[in-house]
Amino acid sequence: MIDIFFILFAILAIGGAITMITAEEPMYATLGLLISILSVGGFFALLNASFLFMVQIIVYAGAVLTLFLFLLMFLNIKKEDLPHEPKKYMLITLGAVLMIPINMLIFKALSTLPNIDMVLVESDFGTIKALGMQLYTEWLLPFELISVLLLVALIGVIVLAKQKSKKEIKQ
Amino acid sequence: MELKKEEDLSLGDSVLVTKLDTAVNWARSYSMWPMVFGTACCGIEFMSVAASKHDISRFGAEVVRFSPRQADLLVVAGTISYKQAPILKKIYDQMPEPKWVISMGACACSGGFYDNYTTVQGIDQIIPVDEYIAGCPPRPEAFFDSLIRIQEKSNRESILEKDRQHDRDFKGFLDA
Amino acid sequence: MEFAAVVIIFINILLAVNLAVGTTPIMVWWERRVSGFMQGRSGPNRAHIGGIRLGGLVQSVADMIKLAFKEDFIPAFIKHKMFFIMAPVIMFICSFLTVGVIPFADRLVIDGVTYTMQALPIDLGILWFLAFAGLSVYGIVLGGYASTSKFGILSSIRAIAQVISYEASMGLAIISMLIVYGSVNLSDIAEYQGGLLFGFIPAWGIIMQPLAALIFIVAAFAETNRAPFDLAEGESELVAGYHTEYSAMRFGLFQVSEFAAMSAASALIVTMFFGGYQVPWLNTQALQENINIVLFAMMIILPATIYFFTQWIKKNNTWVDENDPRAKESKILIKIFKGIAIAVVVILALLLLFGLGTNGTNIATAMIQVSTFLLKFFLINFFFVWIRWTLLRFRYDQLQLLGWKVLLPLALLNIVITATYVLVLGA
Amino acid sequence: MHNKVYEVSHEKVRETILNLKENEDFTLLLDVTATDYLNYPGHKAERFAVVYILRDSTFKNEVIIKTMVDDETLTLLTISDIYYAANWGEREVFDQYGIIFEGHPNLKRVLNHHQFVGHPLRKDYVITDGQICTETEDLMDEMRPLLKQKGYEEDEVMLLNVGPSHPATHGTIRNLLAMEGESIVAATTEIGYLHRGFEKACETHTYSQIIPYTDRLNYCSAILNNIGYCKSIEDMMDIEIPERAKFIRVIVGELSRIMDHAVCNAANCVDLGGLTNFWYIFNPRDEAYEVLSKLTGARLTNSYTRIGGLSYDLYDGFAEEVESVLRSTEKSIDDALSLIARNKIFLDRTQDVGIITEEFAISAGITGPNLRSTGSPRDMRQDKPYYHYDSFDFDVVVGSHGDVYDRMMVRFEEMIQSIRIIRQAIKQIPDGSIITDNRAVALPPKDQVYGSIEGMMNQFKLVFEGVKVPKGEYYSSTEAANGELGFYVVSDGSGTPHKVKCRPPCYYALGAYSKIIENTMLADAVVTMASMNFIAGEFDR
């Protein structure tokens, strides 16, 4: 059962990713990424990291990608605004050809790791409660830093955006 | 009115199709979602049709759709001027099949007493009409009578028949 | 897997599917009839099959069949046909999935094995709801975007901005509930609410956290695009919004998913704030212990209700024209109801006579709880309809301001208070 | 009783009007129209005359300025920079008569479609000469300059057509909006979708045959139009109608006003998304229609008045039935207000939205509730009382901000005032006949027609020739539901009018609409439109 899901998610994730890098229209690229991200979320679920699975869907799929989509509609990118990429497919193939040996190398290295064949299935692990306990005891500082980072991002965005709107008024 | 045409029903006399026809026609007749093309006084009287006293919802037809894509019944209520004609035509064309048209009131049916340079002398010069209602404006009751007649008419159709006959033959002055 | 497990999973899925899709015609009917009565008119009452109208419920069936057999038209100017086709499907599946996590009854113990009464027995029920409610916005966006209609695009933008403005407050409201319940599992949450506060008030979410309940309900309205937040399809401005170019069942699917989302929202509201499947003052244990008394009480209450109901039918379900098949409906209905009443009484009497056994008691309890849940569910639905026909629509920016400037700070404040209170009291 | 018509030469007319506005306080331009004197008995001078009707700020006096237009050039100087209202007024004259106003910012057709050739109200245009329109105009010729003036490029905004077939515009108004996001940067309004040639039709029908046509002007309150028209003809002929007729006219007129306001407020609530109010407000309306139907023989298009009086007397039990209508109206107003009056959502949606300032309203020729909502207590019923309106105890209702909220509340409150008037009038109604016995005006009673040869002859004469109105021109106005409804009639002494021009109150309000909604949001534009009560039959005629 789990294997079926694994294969399904693998196909979706890779398919989505390939759609993303090959798509001409940003809209399709975004949806490709969405599928990819949802499948990665699926992997999380298979790995019992259920909370992370939710985080993936809520934050990545639900918020960040919505933002992307929003931006696309916002900018209303037309065909002529897209960069002209005549050699796109060639470059991608080239990249793929280059990446395969590197991948093989990593793959080799990976297979020498201990426990490599351990099946990652059962066990109750990754519940929100356990995660919370660890996060709020051992990861105190990074957690607070994250909040500072978010605050900075927020302020940064507003400063940037406001700057633009002032300019618009002047026009 | 000849609604059933022989050749269209070549496979159509099977019991299954007849049963299905009955069911679909029943559903269609009780789910006439109107698109009200109300322009003038008749449009105001159509408001009374929707108001509590007369209450069009009894017939399941209170789901007034403003997008022609979701409507089944075009109610033309009010005077149609030449300026308005292309719009009416367009709305009618944009409606998906099967569709019915009620022409409500003297103006829509024949121009009424506006026999002049600006009024279309009957919307049947532009689009095919299934039901005319006389009156200026017709009473809400008259509208219900024609709605009931449309319901009966829709019961005489077959799902095998793709185009309705009067549509096929129709040619208005805006059809190039 | 055992037979019992399969049956229970099957039943749960069936319940959830019914809640998501099966309730749509009922809710449409509910909406039309209730609004009719609120406005002093009768609402749909003519559609009938052989005279049977079921108070207009048949009308919804007619609508569904009509939509299925209507011409489904995809205009040629639509560039992204795929998006156009996918949009309603995405929206439907997202709304559909949200219903899966609702517990319909307490954990059922059969032969010593415990089964969770959820179609999707996952732990993170609430997060699941949040996630898929957020994802369903893709449906609206793609629909509006693919339609290439200006109304559609405007509506998509409104929809995104609206959903995202309220998801934050909704999340915060949920957090303050979690502080109280100490779990994200909806089954746990519902179980918790079986307790009593100060010994006599049911410990329902709405009583413990009225503010969070209010915020959550408002946000749920916004997330499901219901009035007064139905800006995305605000008819007076945007014609039909993102589904302006949709026809036939594609449009129908949008409607269905809207109602499924509403179902999910009301089911969640019931679970979080109105005690879920809990019968007030009778939690699962109490129910199981006193099952005989409960059954006996039901034996009296049910026929009595049916009696009053038939009286009402006799008085109100009339038809002017004697010869119409519809005129005979009342008699048929009354007969059916009387039959039901007798059957129920007989069954209950038999059960009481022969005893239930442990499994039987548990199943009976579960059934009572499912009915309680459904009852509450429809009451919340009624509330949705009631609100819709009372209030006006917000304006776009006012809605956002309400979300960001009123609900969000309130929710934050609520969290602070709740957390402090819980800790101080707990310490 | 004829009001004075001042003739001014066409070089002087602009100066005169400017002078009148600045020094004589004639701040309101009621109407601009023209007369084609072709075939007018005894007319020798130039063919066209342009007529300006002005009103002073107290609403007590009006003045008519007439100027003959040079046949060669057909050109006049525009006054659209003096009065905002002249913008559309002059456009209409250009459309219907082909008179060119020099300096007008945008002189194009307004009522007829853009493919129309010729000018229909000229006497030599054949009335039945219809012209097919194959497609709608794109309106960019109006939009482009506007955008330029605002400093926008054409592709920086979204151009959205709201109407004609749109739930908010009731099928007859088209707005082309240039939008940036949700806010409107520029707007143009196009009308004429319901232009039915009322004025041309009047020229081929007798004076009394016109009454059914007036029903269809503001079809929400047909009787008020009947009254307005008949009153102007009666004034023109200098006949008094019987007292009883006056009181009945007041009663049914106010009843119509209630219904008109009800329709407006109900539609407004629908546009605000509060659908239930629609049914609450409409409930008494159907009752009122029943009363009117029993009284006049038709529900909506009553054609109740006749020149010189009324067509039917009250029926038995009228007073009680009206009282019950009034009671349920009061109840429905209460119900509707309980849903909205204090609801913050409603208040946010309506307060300070679609604001009209008093100054702008006057300049744009906006009258009636829309003007009163700005705080200006101008009501023809009190400023120039007719039919003993001055003897009734009622208040003129004014608002304070001129926004959507004020307009709605003013309408609700005016409904209540109308109820007061009706109650008083019903008490005071005298006995007597309902139509004058002047046989040159009114048809003889039926028994006389059947019984006496004299009556028969009278009937023949009136039916075949119509009521003979003395030669001349005349403007008279009443307070209709939407504001000042005026009729400017030119008679050549025969039974058919040479020209009838209706001064529809909402034509000018609509002309100002695109200015009012600038820089508001789409949703606001919709409610603003609903709150100003644009009735297509009236502005398009």
Next chain:
Amino acid sequence: MGIKTVKRHGDTLRDKLYIPAIVSGMKTTMRHFVTNIKDNSNLITKSYPEVQPTDITDRYRGVHRLTKREDDSISCVACYMCATACPADCMFIEATERTDGVDEKMPAVFNIDLLECVFCGYCVEACPCDAIRMDTGIFSFVADQRKDFILSKEALLANTRSKDFSDD
């Protein structure tokens, strides 16, 4: 007589809280709901095809009819008065000699196009011999073809005064 300024709500705290006003609105809708569901006869709705309208009196301008004299012959004398008075021009009358000696003329053709007719009642008012009336009480006339709306003399004669009306 005076000037009344409308009240402006929204400044009080109660108004700003949203909830109280919403609750009072909900009370109103609920009140209607409860009264109507308790007893359906409280509904304003009239079930039309079964329940007929009540405002049709003999003043009501329904479909026309041509009256007959006592001897069952047509009253109309083809004087064209009605056609002249008709603003919609929807009457078509052709006169012919009357041979039965009752009068000089009678209509050979008397058509009314009900689709054009605006039901103003002017024809009735104009008729000098009470030959045309609109008191049939027929308030609804629908058909699916335009020619069905042209009522001929025979059809008009066949219409009768509505039985519901009292004799005056």
Next chain:
Amino acid sequence: MTTLLGYGTIAIILFSIGVIGVVARRNIFVMYMSIELMLNAVNLLLVVFSKLHQDMDGQIIAMMIIAIAAAEAAIFLTVMILLFRSKGSLDSDLFIKLKPEINR
């Protein structure tokens, strides 16, 4: 299949695709999304290892990465808007020459 090797392979493939996207495409939007994809691949590995070692830290780091990615997305997209509005294109080559213009 659901072994470390299996998950590892998927993660590597996703990562590689991300790399290719960044290198091969000139559409700055797609480039950015490729980076997001790489982050996801890393996250996946983190979670796998966390599971392997039965230690929560991997998941917590993954969560932090998601948070940082969100913050980054916010800033990045804002800059994109500004650039796109001033430049009207999504070509990454254009942006390279842009440096002095940003501060304008």
Next chain:
Amino acid sequence: MSNELLLASSVFVLIGILLSAVFMLTTYLGPSRKKGANKNTVYESGISKPVGGTNIKFSIKFYIVAILFVIFDVEIIFMFPWAVNVRELGYLGLGEMFTFMALLSAGLIYIYKKKALLWN
């Protein structure tokens, strides 16, 4: 992840997909698609040839709202693990979270101050 859960969820998802497929397949039941130039035009209040594309120049405020949402969403997600552990984490956790929320509110207040949410 247990097999049961997987089974249940896959069945549930499958039913969802199946249902939407059924709904979609009804397309073929309806009447034929009548081609027509007019029918294939976009609905815009019945205007023959609407001008201008669907390019919407949104106000930058829309965008700010979206960003705001992303950031708040992340913050909320971080609060969930805390919320279920409030009792266990005790006052330390409380203090931690209050600091976090204080920073969050600071951002919010900054936005209010900057009037980034106000239209007009």
